[in-house]
Each structure stands twice: as structure tokens, then as C-alpha cells.
Amino acid sequence: EDVLPPTRGRLTSRDELDTQFDMDTEDDKARSKAAAIPIRQSDLDTLPSRVATLKISERIDRSISPQKKSKSTIDSPSVTPRQGVSPAPVSRRSENTPSGVTSTLKRRPIAADRTNTLRDYNERLEGRDLLNLVVVGHVDAGKSTLMGHLLVKLKVVDDRAMHRNRTEAARLGKDSFSFAFVLDESEEERSRGVTMDIAQAQFKTKTKIVNLVDAPGHKDFIPNMINGAAQADVGILVVDSRRGEFETGFEYGGQTREHALLLRSLGVSQLICAVNKMDTIEWSQDRFEEIVKKLSAFLKPSGYKDADVTYVPVSGWTGENLITPNNPPLSWYNKDESTSNTTVNGVIHGATLVDLIDRLKPPERPISKPFRFCISDIYRATGVGAGTVSIAGRIECGGVEVNERAILRPSNDQVTIKSIQIENTNVTSAFAGDNVTLNIQGVDPTHLFIGNVVCDPEYPIPCATVIQARIIIFNISVPIIPGTPAVFHFKSMQEQAKIMTLVEELDRLTGELKRRNPRLLPKNSSGVIELVLHRQICCELYSDVKELGRFMLRQSGLTMAAGIITRIIT
Numbered sequence: 001e002d003v004l005p006p007t008r009g010r011l012t013s014r015d016e017l018d019t020q021f022d023m024d025t026e027d028d029k030a031r032s033k034a035a036a037i038p039i040r041q042s043d044l045d046t047l048p049s050r051v052a053t054l055k056i057s058e059r060i061d062r063s064i065s066p067q068k069k070s071k072s073t074i075d076s077p078s079v080t081p082r083q084g085v086s087p088a089p090v091s092r093r094s095e096n097t098p099s100g101v102t103s104t105l106k107r108r109p110i111a112a113d114r115t116n117t118l119r120d121y122n123e124r125l126e127g128r129d130l131l132n133l134v135v136v137g138h139v140d141a142g143k144s145t146l147m148g149h150l151l152v153k154l155k156v157v158d159d160r161a162m163h164r165n166r167t168e169a170a171r172l173g174k175d176s177f178s179f180a181f182v183l184d185e186s187e188e189e190r191s192r193g194v195t196m197d198i199a200q201a202q203f204k205t206k207t208k209i210v211n212l213v214d215a216p217g218h219k220d221f222i223p224n225m226i227n228g229a230a231q232a233d234v235g236i237l238v239v240d241s242r243r244g245e246f247e248t249g250f251e252y253g254g255q256t257r258e259h260a261l262l263l264r265s266l267g268v269s270q271l272i273c274a275v276n277k278m279d280t281i282e283w284s285q286d287r288f289e290e291i292v293k294k295l296s297a298f299l300k301p302s303g304y305k306d307a308d309v310t311y312v313p314v315s316g317w318t319g320e321n322l323i324t325p326n327n328p329p330l331s332w333y334n335k336d337e338s339t340s341n342t343t344v345n346g347v348i349h350g351a352t353l354v355d356l357i358d359r360l361k362p363p364e365r366p367i368s369k370p371f372r373f374c375i376s377d378i379y380r381a382t383g384v385g386a387g388t389v390s391i392a393g394r395i396e397c398g399g400v401e402v403n404e405r406a407i408l409r410p411s412n413d414q415v416t417i418k419s420i421q422i423e424n425t426n427v428t429s430a431f432a433g434d435n436v437t438l439n440i441q442g443v444d445p446t447h448l449f450i451g452n453v454v455c456d457p458e459y460p461i462p463c464a465t466v467i468q469a470r471i472i473i474f475n476i477s478v479p480i481i482p483g484t485p486a487v488f489h490f491k492s493m494q495e496q497a498k499i500m501t502l503v504e505e506l507d508r509l510t511g512e513l514k515r516r517n518p519r520l521l522p523k524n525s526s527g528v529i530e531l532v533l534h535r536q537i538c539c540e541l542y543s544d545v546k547e548l549g550r551f552m553l554r555q556s557g558l559t560m561a562a563g564i565i566t567r568i569i570t
Contacts, residue, residue: 029485083425094354118367121399121431124422125209130433132211132394134232134268136225136259139217141238142276144195146316147214148182150353153323156203157182164407176317183214196221198228200435202423205358211435217255219557226262226552227376227492230437234270234360235263239277239291241284241313246291250298252475258559261302261474265562266550270308271299272356273346279315283329286482288313310356311346322353348380348422365432370407370456371398371431372540372548373438378448384439388418392437393492396458396547399431400438407457409538413446415440415454453538461538461548464568470507470554471563472526479520480529486560488533489552495537497553532567539565 135143151157165181174193177184183199184190195216202211215228229235236262240246249256263271272297282288292311299309313321313333320327325334334350348356377392384390400406404417420427421437430436438454455461472478480499488497503519508526521527542549542564553560 008075012538012570015248038165050378059349064282064405066475088514098137098510108340118431120429124427125299128204128207128209128228130211130365131208131362132213132231132233132433132435133357133360134213134228134234134263135238136215136229136255136263137217137238137370138240138255138259140215141240141249141256142316143217143238144180144183144214144275145177146179146200146238146276146314146322147201147212148179149316149319150322151182151201151203151212153178153319153506154203154354156201169506179316194218197224201505207358208360208362211355215259218254219258222258222262222554222557222559223489223494225259226266226489229259229266229268230491230547230550231376232263232266232268233363233433233467234272235268235515236272236274237263237295238274238276239295241277241281241287241291243281243287245277248292257298259344260299260304261564262552264303265472265552267546269304270360271304271310271361272353273311273351274552275301275311275313276316278313279318280318283313283333285332292345292347304486306346309346310348310359312351312353312356314347314353318447325352330415347452363433365430366397367399369397369432369545370459370466371400371454372396372456372461372545373400373406373436373454374491374548375448375450375452375454378450380441383438385418385441388439388441389445390439391448391454392435394435394479395430395432396520397432397545399429401429405457406440406454407460407515408443408447409455409461410454410463410536411444411452412460413443413447414457415442433463442476450492451495455538456565461540461566463536463538464565464570465533465536466569467531467539468503468528468569469531469551469565470506470528471521471561473521473523474559479522480560481520484555485552486555488531488537489554490537490539490550491548493537496534498532498534499529499553500532503528503530526569528566529563539568541565 008136016376039125135147137143142326148157149443152162161182162178166175166178168190169175169178169181174189174190177190177193180193180195181190184195185199185430186196189196196212196218197216199214200212201214202209204210213228213231215225217225237256239249246256248254251257260271273292275288275291278284278288288311295311296306296309300306301394313330315321321330333347343486348359351359373394373395375391375392379390379392381388381390400417400420402420406417407413408415417438418441419439420430421439422430422434427436429493440454480502482500482502484499486497486499488495502518502521504527505514505521506512506526506528507514508524511526518527521529538548539551542547543566550562551565552562
């Protein structure tokens with residue numbers, strides 16, 4: 001799944017991996033000085049124009065009709081509306097932008113003084129750390145019920161809302177889905193009893209403010225799961241403890257393995273494994289330890305460190321061990337004072353699910369880097385003023401304040417940030433790691449697509465159609481050869497792509513060069529490839545911004561490989 005550079009040989013053990021893609025900055029600097037690789041003529045015209053699109057979340061009045069004329073100070077051509085990233089524009093600004101991009105971020109001087117806004121930011125966090133948490137696992141593992149019950153216990157959901165959920169669940173003949181309806185709000189999800197799109201909520205613990213993302217578990221909705229995982233810092237992997245059900249999700253073809261690999265490939269290194277539905281097996285200690293042993297044997301070779309993975313027995317339906325451990329059958333887990341807070345094979349005896357969430361470490365936020373905001377939703381909100389469009393997404397790096405000017409890439413429209421909202425509350429500023437809604441003016445709505453990036457006008461994000469990347473290949477049935485088509489998954493968008501050149505094959509564990517210009521890359525291998533995209537995307541080098549340098553390659557509904565961008569060719 002990730003790409004490891006040639007002739008690296010710098011790893012002495014697997015545990016030293018920062019992520020599955022352990023980049024060596026010096027190696028990438030050397031690569032950037034190499035002569036430009038000639039761009040080969042692609043056959044992308046033969047590919048379908050686009051593949052599966054992500055569902056835009058349910059919004060009130062989200063349709064966008066073109067305005068008379070953009071007020072942008074930069075000429076931008078009209079394009080056909082579509083979901084994703086718009087084609088490469090021809091504008092005066094883009095003419096002055098060099099095609100061979102190395103790094104826009106390293107040229108950035110010290111950011112403007114944001115002392116006051118940083119103080120407001122810290123006051124908003126109330127002394128807590130911000131965490132973006134994604135919940136994944138095989139279909140019917142009980143993810144939505146588990147997290148819905150947790151939100152009820154934390155008083156995020158009031159009694160009136162739960163009464164409505166119970167009434168609706170009884171009407172549909174799904175009484176056991178009442179807690180799941182806290183997060184599964186659409187009519188189709190409730191009638192089918194399956195999470196289809198990501199759902200978001202926020203809750204607070206003693207030391208954390210947690211942005212929760214509930215991802216779908218069904219294999220048909222893996223693109224939506226990737227969208228949710230791309231927004232996460234840490235993850236919860238939910239598994240069904242019932243005999244036969246755990247094995248179905250864990251064996252080849254189940255989503256337990258695939259979700260764990262996708263999370264690791266997308267940069268999530270801290271994982272809580274919630275062994276759910278323990279009430280149905282009478283809180284069996286033997287079964288719990290059996291599941292822990294199987295998961296541990298799989299997760300460590302997948303790139304997770306033992307110290308970053310914990311296991312907890314829970315019941316999403318009864319609510320046991322979510323906040324308070326008060327179940328007598330859990331005496332083997334709670335034990336006595338001498339064993340509490342002691343980690344044994346990833347199990348912290350006596351710790352509840354909330355306790356483990358409190359123990360998670362927040363990542364370092366790249367607040368000092370130039371502003372980057374990836375659009376994951378676009379809609380027309382009411383009450384925000386004429387000519388204002390609302391865009392939702394996550395700030396990947398930098399910060400933004402109300403009334404600041406920014407640029408939309410790749411269309412190069414100049415926009416003004418009229419207001420910022422977090423959890424439907426207006427704020428004056430937001431920083432890296434925040435999931436926000438920006439209300440912007442000055443943009444032609446026909447230039448707004450999911451996958452576009454709003455960024456610092458002085459340091460715009462590079463746009464690319466040809467990239468060089470390191471990939472790690474999953475357990476695929478057909479080797480990758482030059483000309484292999486794939487679906488390029490990047491943040492919230494998908495794009496048709498073609499692997500044009502196999503540059504190098506690398507040792508998967510050490511990153512050392514095995515051969516140049518290989519004829520093919522087999523399963524469970526690693527290499528460097530040249531990838532041509534059907535349309536332009538906004539991206540960064542992995543060495544500059546890790547969150548904007550990771551991607552996934554899928555084909556025929558299966559994940560082929562995970563990669564990181566090492567060079568933007570054009």
C-alpha cells in the first residue's frame with residue numbers, strides 16, 4: 001500500500017515506521033534535482049469520463065445555480081459542472097505558475113502574527129486537545145449503535161431525540177436500531193439498516209474534543225469510508241465478537257482487514273479495537289483473548305505499533321463498558337487496583353472506551369504552514385447573504401480568519417471568507433485539524449467542485465495531471481503493468497487514472513532498490529510509478545503536507561494499492 005523509495009535501506013526494524021510510507025526528506029530533495037522525466041502520451045481518452053461519485057450530505061437548499069458573472073478579479077473560463085476537480089483553467093495567474101512544482105511550502109516565511117486568534121482558538125478548545133476520530137469495521141459489527149449509545153450516555157443526544165428514534169425504529173420493525181438512528185439519519189439508511197454515507201458528530205471527554213466520523217462498513221461504500229478515514233487522526237476498529245461473525249469480517253474478503261489497512265495507509269497510526277456485542281457471548285474472557293490474539297497478529301505486520309493499539313470489550317446495545325465498567329461478568333477485565341492502568345498485550349484492565357479515547361495522543365498540527373482547505377461538500381445555505389456559497393471540509397494546514405481573502409484552486413477564483421462555522425456555531429478563526437463550514441463570496445458556482453482546495457493566495461497549492469509516486473500494493477489477483485487503469489481516490493474525490501510507467505521496484509520492508517523499469521509489480525510488493533490523471537487535481541508532496549500527499553488506487557471495487565506523492569511532474 002504505500003510507496004517506498006529506492007536504495008533507502010534506512011530501516012533497522014519494522015517498528016521504526018512512522019507510517020506505512022516512511023519518507024526520507026533527503027532522498028526526495030535528491031529526486032527533485034533530477035532531470036525531468038519526459039511525459040508520455042496517455043491513452044486516457046479511452047477511459048470513461050468519471051467513476052463513482054460521493055454522495056453530498058443532506059443539506060437544506062443545497063442546489064447551486066450559476067450567477068450572472070463571477071466577481072473574481074481573475075479571468076476563469078466557464079466549465080461544465082461536475083462533482084470533483086475542475087479541468088485545468090487557462091488564466092493569467094496559471095500562466096505565471098511553473099509547471100514543475102517542487103515545494104511551495106518551504107518558501108513560506110514566518111506566518112503573519114496570529115497571537116490574538118491563536119488565543120481565541122485555545123479558549124475555544126477549553127484546554128482540551130482536538131481529535132478527529134473515525135469508526136470503521138465490517139458491516140453489521142455494530143458501529144453506529146455503539147457510537148450512538150456513547151453519544152446518548154455523554155448527553156450529546158437528548159431524551160426527546162431518542163424517543164423519536166425509538167418510535168421510528170419500532171415503526172420500521174427495527175427496535176434494536178434505535179441507537180444507530182442517532183447517526184444514520186437518512187430515510188434510505190434507516191429502511192435498509194445499513195450505513196451508506198459518513199455521519200459526523202462532536203463530543204467532549206475530560207481531556208479531548210472529539211470530531212466523530214462514523215464510516216460505512218459495506219464493501220459497496222468503500223469510497224465513502226476512504227473519505228471519512230482521510231479526515232481522521234485516530235481510529236476505532238469495531239469487530240463483532242460472536243463466533244462466525246468475527247471470522248466472516250476478518251477473513252479474506254471481509255472489511256475488517258481492508259479497513260485496518262486503509263486506515264494505516266491514510267496515516268492513522270493509533271487504533272482502538274472495540275470487541276463489540278460481548279453481551280451476546282456472556283462476556284467470555286476466552287473469546288475476547290482469542291480475538292485480541294488474532295487481531296494483534298494481523299495489525300503488527302500491517303504497520304501498527306503494539307504501543308499504539310489497545311483492545312476493549314464493549315456492548316453497544318446495553319452500553320456496558322462505554323463510560324463506566326459496572327458489569328459483574330467483567331470482573332476478569334476490571335480485576336483489582338494493582339492491575340488497573342497496566343497494559344498487557346494491548347489490554348488496559350479496567351479501562352472503558354472513553355478512557356481509551358482520553359489516552360489517544362493528538363497529532364502535531366501544521367498551523368504555521370500556508371492555508372489549505374479541502375472541499376468535501378458544497379451547498380447554498382440560507383441566511384448567509386446573497387451571492388454567498390457554503391463549503392464544508394477540513395483545514396489541513398494553516399489557519400483562516402473571517403474577511404480574509406483566499407484563492408480557489410484550480411480555477412484560480414479569488415474568494416472572501418465571509419464567515420466561519422464549527423458545529424453550527426460562528427467563530428472568528430479556524431486552524432489545521434478543524435472541520436468547518438466556510439461561507440465564501442466572489443466565486444463562480446460553476447467552478448466549485450468537491451476536491452477543490454481553498455488556499456493562501458500567496459502560496460497556492462500545486463495542481464497536477466502527471467505525478468510520480470511510491471506505492472505499496474495489496475493482495476491483488478492481477479499484477480500491475482504499464483497501462484493499468486485505476487480509480488485515484490484522494491481526500492473526498494475520485495478521478496480516473498492510468499499507470500503509465502513502472503519506474504522502480506522496491507523492497508517492501510527496507511525500501512531498497514530491487515530493479516529499475518520492472519515489467520510488472522506483483523501483489524504485496526512496492527515500487528515507484530508514474531501516474532497520469534484524467535483531469536487536474538490539487539495536491540502536495542508528501543514530504544510537505546502528509547495529509548495532502550496520500551492517495552489510494554482502486555479497480556473493479558477492490559483496493560489495489562496505497563501511495564504517496566513524491567514528485568509533481570506537470
